[in-house]
Amino acid sequence: MVWSPSRLAELAGTSRRTVRHYHQLGLLPAPERRSNGYQHYGVDHLIRLIRIRRLAGLGLTLPQIAAVGDTDRVPPDVLRDLEAEVGRSIDRLQATRAELVAMIEQAAPIDVPGVVARRVEGLPAAERALVVVLTRLLGPQPLDAYLDLLAPYRAHAAVIAFDNLPADAEGAAREVVATGVADHLRELSALRPAQMQLIDAALQDTGVKRRTVQEAVGNLYNPAQLDVLARALRRNGRPRPAGFGRS
Structure with missing residues (x-):
């Protein structure tokens, strides 16, 4: 035939x-x-x-x-590699399905994974937007470390004052907030050194990551807040990023 x-x-x-x-x-x-x-x-x-x-x-x-070729057998190592890739694909599909279910049942936001969305509920808009950027820059472990630090970081009065700082805040008010934020960050670093170092190392991995964070922060916070961040970094012996200055 x-x-x-x-x-x-x-x-x-x-x-x-x-x-x-x-x-x-x-x-x-x-x-x-x-x-x-x-x-x-x-x-x-x-x-x-x-x-x-x-x-x-x-x-x-x-x-x-x-x-x-024309044989009726595939080499075992090829099949094992293929089986492993299929397993990874299944894991990705299951994670995607879980996110879709969360979006349907919980009206979860679409800009961050479901597991992240649950941990950033109630954050100020600027900080939440920064988390969105960080989900693309940090690997799973550094991102998890950052999310773990959010609650103790935000529990301090200086951070709340920073959130509410108006763009035209006077220099004295900025200095008070900067001092509080700097002291709090030093205390947090002493309490959670491994997590702080993990995040810092991840952002140092390539200059592009750190510059991307700086660009995002520069667009998300007002001039007074950026000045406070610059002062806090200076107090803790860290270089001031470009664009974080007085205004």
Whole structure:
């Protein structure tokens, strides 16, 4: 029995264009042309094409399929790698499903993962926006450390004063808040040194990350707040980022 290219593709559940692609890669032998100039495929072509589609459906790449050749066994190491990748894909899909369920049932926000959203409820808009940026810059462990520090950080009166500081605050008011924030950060560093160092190391990983945070902070806080941050950093012996100055 022989089939046309279109019929062969239909039987294997694919397209004629895909069949041509497999020919070009050498995965599927090209049939000889008959005297009338038309290509006709036989059972061997159909079996080979079905096998290619089966392996591709399992996740093998076309080079891996080519390496298998005409044998009916896939090397165990290839299968083990593929199984591990499938497991990772399942984990990602399950996490995605959990976020969708949270968004449906809890009206969770869309700009941060569900597990993060639950930990930033009630934050001021500027701080919450900064967390959104940090979810893209920090890995899972540094981000978890940052979120763990939010509650003890925000429990201090100086932080609340910082949140409410108007853009035209006088220098004396700024100095009081800066002193409180600096002292609080030193105390927090002494109590949670591992977490503070983890966050700092993650942001130092590339200059781009630290500059991105500085740019975000510079756009999220008003001039008086930025001046307070600069003063607090200076009090704790840290360099003042560009744009964090008096205004």
